[in-house]
Amino acid sequence: MSPKARSLRQFIAVQARRAAHAAVHRGWEWIQRQGEITPHTPGRRRFAYLGEGVCIGFPIGAIYGEPWISIGDHTLVGTHCTISAGFVPGLDLGPDLIVRIGKGCSLGRGTHIVGHQSIEIGDDVFTGPNVYITDQNHSYDDLDTPIGRQWPENNPVVIGDGCWIGTGAIILPGTRLGRNVAVAGGAVVRGEFPDHSVIGGVPAKVLRRYDAELGWQPPLRNRSLAAVEKAANLAPVTDLHEEAG
Numbered sequence: 084m085s086p087k088a089r090s091l092r093q094f095i096a097v098q099a100r101r102a103a104h105a106a107v108h109r110g111w112e113w114i115q116r117q118g119e120i121t122p123h124t125p126g127r128r129r130f131a132y133l134g135e136g137v138c139i140g141f142p143i144g145a146i147y148g149e150p151w152i153s154i155g156d157h158t159l160v161g162t163h164c165t166i167s168a169g170f171v172p173g174l175d176l177g178p179d180l181i182v183r184i185g186k187g188c189s190l191g192r193g194t195h196i197v198g199h200q201s202i203e204i205g206d207d208v209f210t211g212p213n214v215y216i217t218d219q220n221h222s223y224d225d226l227d228t229p230i231g232r233q234w235p236e237n238n239p240v241v242i243g244d245g246c247w248i249g250t251g252a253i254i255l256p257g258t259r260l261g262r263n264v265a266v267a268g269g270a271v272v273r274g275e276f277p278d279h280s281v282i283g284g285v286p287a288k289v290l291r292r293y294d295a296e297l298g299w300q301p302p303l304r305n306r307s308l309a310a311v312e313k314a315a316n317l318a319p320v321t322d323l324h325e326e327a328g
Contacts, residue, residue, distance in 0.1 A: 115141045115162075130154065131180055139164070140192070147172035148181065151198075155186030155206065165195040185244065190214075200237035208242055211250030211268060216240060218256045243278070 084092075118141025120126040120133070127133040129149035134156035139146070141162065146152075148168025160166070168181040182198040184190075185206035193213040196202060202218050218240045223230045238256035242248075246260050249268030254260075259275040266272060267283025267290070276282050279293035294300050 117141075118143065120146075134158065134186060144193075144195070148174070148176060148198075151176045151179075151181040152184075153180050153182070154184045155188065157186055158184055158188040158190070160190045161192035161194065161212070163193045164190055165197065167196070168198050170199070184208075191250070198240075199235070201239035202242075203240070204242045205244035205246070205262075207244055208246045208248070210248040211252075213251050214248050214254070215252075216242070216248075216254040220256050249283075 120137075120139040120141075120143065122133055122135060122137060126139075130152055131150055132153040132155075134154060136157035137154050137160075139154075139160040144163045144165035146164075146166050151168035152166055154160070154166075166182060166184075169176050179201075181200065182196055182202045182204075184196070184204045185208065187207045188204060189209045190196075191210045191212040191214065194210050195213075195215045195217075196204075197215075197217040197219070199217075199219040202216060204216075219235045219237050221230050221235050222233045225233050236256070240254060240256060241259045242254070243260050243262040243264060245263040246266065247264075248254070248266040249270065251268050252266045252270045252272065254266075255271065255273040257274070258272050260266070260272075261276060261278035261280065263279050264276055265281045266287070267281070269285070270283045270287040271285045272282065272287040274287075276287075276289060277292060280289050281291040282288060283290050291299055291301055291303075
């Protein structure tokens, strides 16, 4: 094969690969858009409430018990998220909602919310990826029975408005977070925590909190005014795949 023919063949191969690459990504983007659950898709009818502007990203994780799940207006749910009510699909869980997610929330990809009695998530709550929230744990008091076969215990979870929950955090049964609580990534949280606090660790404890008279305790480190103004002026991200991914 002459050098000219070889060069032409290589050029055609490169162009074909570029075209295939672009087609695959355009096709996957189309599939993602078609697979989303929104108030305008048939999947909305299964939920107790699916508010205006809600988008659950595709690929979708395990979602079942929808009649006992309410998701507030303009909440974004990232890809691969699990939101479930009850042990398995098809159960009759009674007259009350089990999982309530407020409006304006953003749930990072891979987040798991597993409810059996009551999980209440307030408005404007944000999670990083792979956060786990549950209101149920297995008991272990029977020494002769494997823990996984012992009857579980439920304890309601409440997450207040405006909380931020960092990547990989675990929210255990009985947790009550106040308003605007920041949870450090990887924290294992159980118990009650006050408004305007920062918590972290295993088990989680209060690292910093706001006092009406003294301000933040311990005091915040000085941050440049320019950096604060720049952060305040950032345009909000509205695309699901950027906001919740």
